[in-house]
Amino acid sequence: MAQRVAVNDSSASKRPSRVRVAVRLRPYVDKQDEKAEGPCVRGLGPQSLEIINWRNATETLQYQFDVFHGENSTQQEVFLSSVKPIVPHILSGQNASVFAYGPTGAGKTHTMLGSQEQPGVIPRAVREVFQLVRNHEKDQDEWKFSVGMSYLEIYNEKVLDLLSPSSQDLPIREDKDKNIIIPGLTQTPLSSFSDFHAHFVPASLKRTTASTKLNQRSSRSHAILLIKVVKCQRVPPHRRQTGKLYLVDLAGSEDNRRTGNQGIRLKESGAINLSLFTLSKVVDRLNAGAGGRVPYRDSKLTRLLQDSLGGSAHSVTIANIAPEYKDYFDTFTALNFAAKSKNIVNKPFVRETVLTSTAAGKRVREEQDAGGSAEPQNKKLKEGKRAEQPSPTQPHGPAADSTVLDRLLALEKMMLGTPEKDRLNLLKTVAQSRKEIQMLKEKQKELEEKADLLNKLTGDQSDAKDPTEDARASKSLFRTDLPPLHRKQSVAKSKKQAVVTPLQVSQVQPMVCKPSQTLEKKRKRIQSEISEGKENSGLDVSGGEENWESRLDSSLLEQSKMKILQTLNSGSIKELKSLQLIGDKKAKLILGWREINGDFTQVEDLKKLEVITDKRFSSFIKANILSVMGK
Numbered sequence: 001m002a003q004r005v006a007v008n009d010s011s012a013s014k015r016p017s018r019v020r021v022a023v024r025l026r027p028y029v030d031k032q033d034e035k036a037e038g039p040c041v042r043g044l045g046p047q048s049l050e051i052i053n054w055r056n057a058t059e060t061l062q063y064q065f066d067v068f069h070g071e072n073s074t075q076q077e078v079f080l081s082s083v084k085p086i087v088p089h090i091l092s093g094q095n096a097s098v099f100a101y102g103p104t105g106a107g108k109t110h111t112m113l114g115s116q117e118q119p120g121v122i123p124r125a126v127r128e129v130f131q132l133v134r135n136h137e138k139d140q141d142e143w144k145f146s147v148g149m150s151y152l153e154i155y156n157e158k159v160l161d162l163l164s165p166s167s168q169d170l171p172i173r174e175d176k177d178k179n180i181i182i183p184g185l186t187q188t189p190l191s192s193f194s195d196f197h198a199h200f201v202p203a204s205l206k207r208t209t210a211s212t213k214l215n216q217r218s219s220r221s222h223a224i225l226l227i228k229v230v231k232c233q234r235v236p237p238h239r240r241q242t243g244k245l246y247l248v249d250l251a252g253s254e255d256n257r258r259t260g261n262q263g264i265r266l267k268e269s270g271a272i273n274l275s276l277f278t279l280s281k282v283v284d285r286l287n288a289g290a291g292g293r294v295p296y297r298d299s300k301l302t303r304l305l306q307d308s309l310g311g312s313a314h315s316v317t318i319a320n321i322a323p324e325y326k327d328y329f330d331t332f333t334a335l336n337f338a339a340k341s342k343n344i345v346n347k348p349f350v351r352e353t354v355l356t357s358t359a360a361g362k363r364v365r366e367e368q369d370a371g372g373s374a375e376p377q378n379k380k381l382k383e384g385k386r387a388e389q390p391s392p393t394q395p396h397g398p399a400a401d402s403t404v405l406d407r408l409l410a411l412e413k414m415m416l417g418t419p420e421k422d423r424l425n426l427l428k429t430v431a432q433s434r435k436e437i438q439m440l441k442e443k444q445k446e447l448e449e450k451a452d453l454l455n456k457l458t459g460d461q462s463d464a465k466d467p468t469e470d471a472r473a474s475k476s477l478f479r480t481d482l483p484p485l486h487r488k489q490s491v492a493k494s495k496k497q498a499v500v501t502p503l504q505v506s507q508v509q510p511m512v513c514k515p516s517q518t519l520e521k522k523r524k525r526i527q528s529e530i531s532e533g534k535e536n537s538g539l540d541v542s543g544g545e546e547n548w549e550s551r552l553d554s555s556l557l558e559q560s561k562m563k564i565l566q567t568l569n570s571g572s573i574k575e576l577k578s579l580q581l582i583g584d585k586k587a588k589l590i591l592g593w594r595e596i597n598g599d600f601t602q603v604e605d606l607k608k609l610e611v612i613t614d615k616r617f618s619s620f621i622k623a624n625i626l627s628v629m630g631k
Helices: 031-036 075-092 108-112 123-138 193-205 264-288 300-308 325-340 377-388 404-413 420-457 459-463 471-479 518-531 554-570 572-579 584-597 603-608 614-630
Strands: 002-008 020-025 041-043 049-052 056-064 067-069 096-103 143-155 159-160 189-190 223-232 240-251 313-321 350-358 491-495 497-499
Touching: 020 325, 041 554, 049 325, 056 325, 067 075, 075 096, 075 123, 075 223, 075 240, 075 300, 075 313, 096 108, 096 300, 096 325, 108 123, 108 240, 108 313, 123 143, 123 223, 123 240, 143 193, 143 264, 143 300, 143 404, 159 300, 240 300, 264 325, 300 497, 313 325, 313 459, 313 572, 554 572, 554 584, 554 603, 554 614, 572 584, 584 603
Parallel strands: 020 067, 020 313, 096 240, 096 313
Antiparallel strands: 002 350, 041 049, 049 056, 143 159, 143 189, 143 223, 223 240, 240 350, 491 497
């Protein structure tokens, strides 16, 4: 079954990108003011300007920005220098945003929309998107593209869908990947620029506007256009990249004494000024640094712009200002906001998913950051318990218990994420288990000495038998397919989590010879004890020896590796996780590697995964081979 796993491009992930700031000076509208006092703002170059110091008219304050567009600048110049450079990012799975800021009547809507003769940023940016899509489809046959749009306004702190005017106030949510989403917002697919124009123009006319003393068609809401580009790979591994372009036309701040707002206009003005004030607080907090809460949630506007300011988008701010003296303080405020905005640093990254084929099919998408995350503690405890408990398909008794090595591996795995106090208890448990292993080894040595003594006493009988029998009996002491030792266990529960208490290994009772027993009965009893696996403790499974493979039969060793290799090449996530030391994350990485590179040719290919070091691979192969042989 198909499954999409979200990944990040680690090479380009979280690469800093400063917010670019452009300032555009509107031409004179009030000719009478021009003749009386002249402009209060003057450009000094392609990146700098100055404004009269209101405290001292003989002085000026100078500002430096990325771009300064004078009063004679054209719509094309604004687009080419400020907006066009960030548009290609959305075709590679990254986000970008452009928003116009400034006081009412400063020309924000003209900059973003323009006119039929002089189209603004929005129509030019959308046309550029379709042009880039056509070029990429010609050059890259393995990729297919789809473009869609959404259009909304924030009016009186309500999110309204302009493509579906009948909808009510829409909620703003944040998904598990920290992406801002609006459930219920209309998403319209687009096939061409003319298709976009047919949807956008009627929706723009539905935006809330009104006449004030300063502007005949004043925007009473913040309008946000979202262009979404999805790039899908036609061939395996079917990568999918999603990029979004936010084009924002903000409503202007208003001085109600000058605009003459009353009634509903006054309420609208209050909502606009409050959201812009919150926007200014967000910028101040981002510039202050040193952590702390950024007040994104204090308004709907800043919540939607969370990705554009201090988030993961390539952002451009176009501050629109007016040259008249009567707009001096509004212009001064806009310039200060623009100066603070250019210090904000975003961290864009590629949003990509990879389609993998799994038998489970019910697991959902998982966003994997550059470092990943540890498995939950309760999951580790469950896996540890599962390793200790016998399979329901196996009979009860000594053959159904885990081996000493399985217990130690389970305990060491549980120690990785346990609290300090519980970890010390587990360390004591491991030490006690190793001590018990040593006692069993000494018991085996005692049994071997008794066997040698009996062989000497019954030498006459053994001479008549096959001379290789003693060699086979001696070799059987190191068999790996013997049933494991029976050990008792107890589980203690704490307030926070289950902790396995020290294991109790049942003592092998020493063999006591009765005077009435004959030598032949003694020899048969010792051979019976050996065949029942009581000398199995002679094989050192504590994990401390490097030549453990030399103790195993080569054919059995190769057969075990083939079983592990078969599971790596054909196993589902559930089957991969049944391997020792393989969790959910490593299982998905193995599936992804298999989709891209094909089957593993040998078990050692597992080390090609970045998370599998030589040390981890050694532990993995040892644990799984001994586990397979113990079955």
